[in-house]
Amino acid sequence: MRSDEEESFLDWSHGLRRSEANAFEAVFDAMYDPLYRYSLYITRDREASSDIVQDVFVKLWQVRETIDPERSLKSLLYQMARNYSLNHERQKKRHATDALSEEHPAASHDTLNDENLDADALRRRLEEWIEDMPVRRREAFMLSRYEGMSHEEIASLMKLAPKTVNNHIVLALQHLRQKVEAYNNA
Amino acid sequence: MPEKTPFTYSPPEEIDLLFQSHEDGDALRDMWELSGHWDPVASDERKSEVRRAVFQVVNPPARRLKIVQFHAFRFSAAAAALVVAVALSFLLGPPTEVIRAERGVAATVHTLPDGSTVALAAGSRIAYDERFGAAGTGTRAVRLHGRAYFDVENTGTPFEVVTFNTTTKVLGTTFSVEAWPGNVEAGSEVVVASGRVLVQAENSMSELSPGQAVRIQRRDATPVARPDVNVERSLSWRTGGLAYENEPIGNVLHDLERRYDITLQAPASIKLRRISYWKQRASDASEVIGDVAATVGVRYRPIKGGFELYLP
Numbered sequence: 001m002r003s004d005e006e007e008s009f010l011d012w013s014h015g016l017r018r019s020e021a022n023a024f025e026a027v028f029d030a031m032y033d034p035l036y037r038y039s040l041y042i043t044r045d046r047e048a049s050s051d052i053v054q055d056v057f058v059k060l061w062q063v064r065e066t067i068d069p070e071r072s073l074k075s076l077l078y079q080m081a082r083n084y085s086l087n088h089e090r091q092k093k094r095h096a097t098d099a100l101s102e103e104h105p106a107a108s109h110d111t112l113n114d115e116n117l118d119a120d121a122l123r124r125r126l127e128e129w130i131e132d133m134p135v136r137r138r139e140a141f142m143l144s145r146y147e148g149m150s151h152e153e154i155a156s157l158m159k160l161a162p163k164t165v166n167n168h169i170v171l172a173l174q175h176l177r178q179k180v181e182a183y184n185n186a
Numbered sequence: 187m188p189e190k191t192p193f194t195y196s197p198p199e200e201i202d203l204l205f206q207s208h209e210d211g212d213a214l215r216d217m218w219e220l221s222g223h224w225d226p227v228a229s230d231e232r233k234s235e236v237r238r239a240v241f242q243v244v245n246p247p248a249r250r251l252k253i254v255q256f257h258a259f260r261f262s263a264a265a266a267a268l269v270v271a272v273a274l275s276f277l278l279g280p281p282t283e284v285i286r287a288e289r290g291v292a293a294t295v296h297t298l299p300d301g302s303t304v305a306l307a308a309g310s311r312i313a314y315d316e317r318f319g320a321a322g323t324g325t326r327a328v329r330l331h332g333r334a335y336f337d338v339e340n341t342g343t344p345f346e347v348v349t350f351n352t353t354t355k356v357l358g359t360t361f362s363v364e365a366w367p368g369n370v371e372a373g374s375e376v377v378v379a380s381g382r383v384l385v386q387a388e389n390s391m392s393e394l395s396p397g398q399a400v401r402i403q404r405r406d407a408t409p410v411a412r413p414d415v416n417v418e419r420s421l422s423w424r425t426g427g428l429a430y431e432n433e434p435i436g437n438v439l440h441d442l443e444r445r446y447d448i449t450l451q452a453p454a455s456i457k458l459r460r461i462s463y464w465k466q467r468a469s470d471a472s473e474v475i476g477d478v479a480a481t482v483g484v485r486y487r488p489i490k491g492g493f494e495l496y497l498p
Contacts, residue, residue, distance in 0.1 A: 050232040057240045058367045126224035173217040
């Protein structure tokens with residue numbers, strides 16, 4: 001039995017193969033936000049993430065006739081967003097070494113030590129702590145925690161063993177724990 | 187991949203199991219719950235802008251069906267290279283003519299209603315309003331996906347070439363524009379052969395004179411002048427030439443795929459390398475791939491429908 005969501009994606013795959021603009025629009029509306037978030041998890045760059053998602057959808061339209069309805073359109077889109085995001089990261093790294101002109105926006109080290117950890121401050125801290133993780137660990141953790149993906153889905157997207165995904169998530173949570181402890185002791 | 191509001195649901199079963207089996211399970215569960223207090227930015231304020239751009243690039247609106255015959259040369263398969271305008275009756279918008287150059291064919295030349303001519307590279311397409319150039323219609327606008335060389339009639343009305351990230355404005359001149367939104371370092375490149383052109387991007391405007399070239403990556407990047415571009419060479423694609431100046435291999439492979447209508451594969455580590463390569467008259471695909479592989483020091487082998495580059 002397919003879920004309703006899988007049914008929708010299947011319909012859209014067939015619609016795209018027939019160059020139906022409605023199907024394309026439906027996919028855009030369903031997937032823009034998740035793909036944008038995913039790109040942001042990897043790049044941490046809003047501008048770049050918008051561009052990446054734009055490229056993903058343009059590419060989707062270009063390859064629409066070759067879409068295989070037997071394979072998950074949703075996974076395909078995640079995979080494309082991932083490839084483009086990693087490309088972006090690689091190029092950024094190369095430019096940084098080439099030109100040494102990489103921008104490093106100073107992390108917002110607002111002094112919170114005297115305040116209570118209110119909701120806003122907590123959110124800022126969490127963001128900072130999560131950003132501190134190695135990129136692949138952050139990616140696995142975010143997909144699990146904020147996108148609700150299963151280990152298996154994450155494993156196939158990131159081309160890892162499910163066991164490794166599990167390890168990434170444990171390490172991510174331990175990383176947070178260390179940060180929280182360090183913060184409490186500061 | 188279940189659709190859930192990300193931040194409120196309890197851990198899925200496998201995460202729950204993880205907490206139960208791990209020695210620090212309780213602490214990990216606390217962290218899982220704590221991390222639910224953060225909302226990792228759900229939406230993008232540029233979404234509507236991206237939506238517009240995507241639907242423009244993706245779908246030059248068209249209603250009428252029109253077939254345009256090209257004078258394809260060099261290839262006996264010229265008939266197959268014919269080009270068809272697409273009738274997408276479900277789309278709104280002004281009626282638009284679309285001219286397409288199929289993959290695997292030599293550059294084809296076409297005359298626009300105003301007398302200007304366009305040479306289109308394999309795999310490229312242009313679209314323009316069916317009233318293009320008619321008296322009283324204002325700007326002559328052509329939407330481009332791919333690579334084209336324009337020889338513009340000076341009729342006193344501005345002529346514009348619109349790509350996914352730039353608009354190039356001219357009166358009467360010769361120049362080429364190239365823009366493949368899906369490429370590595372997606373960008374638009376404008377090369378001027380004669381006259382002056384104005385290249386407008388989201389946050390910039392550049393004026394180019396003959397012999398000058400500029401590249402604009404993505405939507406809002408600063409234009410980069412390309413002093414290393416040899417204009418004569420970079421326009422040689424019209425007569426079967428190949429010219430790449432410090433170009434990522436990924437783009438070169440895309441270009442060769444369109445040129446020869448083949449499939450080329452390479453790992454990202456190769457695609458991101460750069461190459462400069464020039465050939466006045468491109469030979470067959472295997473020879474060019476061999477040259478490219480040798481230039482960057484990688485190997486290649488035939489695969490179904492094309493070639494694969496790989497690291498030794």
